[in-house]
Amino acid sequence: MARSRYLRVHDLPFPAQHDIRSTSDNVEKLERFLKQYDIVKEVTTTIGQGAPRFMLTYGPEKQYDAYGQMIIRVENREDVITIISKIREFAAQNELDGQLKIKRMEIGPSTDAKIEARFSGPDPVVLRQLAQEAKSILTKDDGAHSIRDDWRERSKVLQPVFNEQKARRLGISKTDLDQLLLTSVSGKTVGLYRDGTKMLPIVARSPEAERYSVENLQDLQVFSPVLNVYVPASQIVDSFEVVWEDSLIMRRDRKRTITVMADHDVIGNETPAKLFARVKANIEAIELPQGYTMEWGGEYESSTDAQKAIFGSLPIGYLSMFMITVLLFNSVRKPLVIWSTVPLAIIGVTAGLVVFQAPFSFMALLGLLSLSGMLIKNGIVLMDQINLEVDSGKDPYQAVFDSGVSRVRPVSMAAITTILGMIPLLFDVFFKSMAVTIMFGLGFATILTLIVIPVVYCLAFKIKAPKHA
Known part of the structure; x- marks a missing residue:
């Protein structure tokens, strides 16, 4: 990336x-x-x-x-x-x-993180246990950093133990108590203050020192419709308990989902793919209770989705290109000779990415796919020249030889101009991997094309060198 x-x-x-x-x-x-x-x-x-x-x-x-x-x-x-x-x-x-x-x-x-494992299920406690197992696996790997989940840490809260029987006799509901505590702790807007063109809310709530004191909360006054007076909250609350609760619960497709996230070392040379390969099997081996699922997100998911989108329509594009070459030469063997040069680009692509220390990213994949059309074009130029030489009455072997020599300059110049056009993209952080892929893939494949196509053509059409040659 x-x-x-x-x-x-x-x-x-x-x-x-x-x-x-x-x-x-x-x-x-x-x-x-x-x-x-x-x-x-x-x-x-x-x-x-x-x-x-x-x-x-x-x-x-x-x-x-x-x-x-x-x-x-x-x-x-x-x-x-x-x-x-x-x-x-x-x-x-x-x-x-x-x-x-x-x-x-x-x-x-x-993505939010390079490595993401999503656990879905009904019980938040079980989901946190599964997430903790996954985080333990990631923690043992020295290459994993910033290990966390999207539910964050549980928060400590004071929870009133509401006495429904006492409250019913006083005509007080649970909602009344909730509103009282909300007003005392978070505050309630009681008016607006105009400051020039701004409207500032006036919020009434208890002083900061009194908001989280159990004694002060018990002394809060709540109105009783039955007695027609205010009574302290202690008459309807037996006690206040300190409990831990999930302050944030995320959902995906309407299911409770906790996502365990980790990143690779941003100052190291290791790629996220290597880290993912090491932890994938161990995390997938976590035993899931019935009704719980696990799926991968992060870079793995985004890369998989992108590749599916490309490779889904790729066969149609390649088939169309192959049919065009078949119609162009009215033959099947000649297009097969031309297409035999396409895999040669991988040699140059690999060398280029290694030299420039560029990852094989999504843009590099696009560059590799676009190379096919460039190499097919070079092959068509050379094959068309071979046909012209053969049709002129030359010996097939001599025709292949002369075509290879005569097409060196136009094929090489076409490749060189394309390579030179990619040089400015080498300095762009986004297009660098694509530029390297095209430059080195096209350069290596062009040189090999001028050698491989004549050789494969002679093999396909059983052309042998004359004995005097």
């Missing part, structure tokens, strides 16, 4: 009920730390939600008080590795090691 000069640090690890002001203070510490380095050109910070969608491949986070995100721009792409190392040092010193999610901004199809 193409990489840019932008780095995204997100999912800053604050408790689920962390106050947004405290979140802002903690994020500001990291921001001040980064701004002391000259290679950091810009730092954009968002608190409580993701940034606006400034590029197609970026998906902003929903509103969440405990969420913080920083988008960092550095001087050069090489500086990204340096800044990542500095951030990890800061995280280790501030007990955040392994919790900050560091991700390079990518130009091209992107």
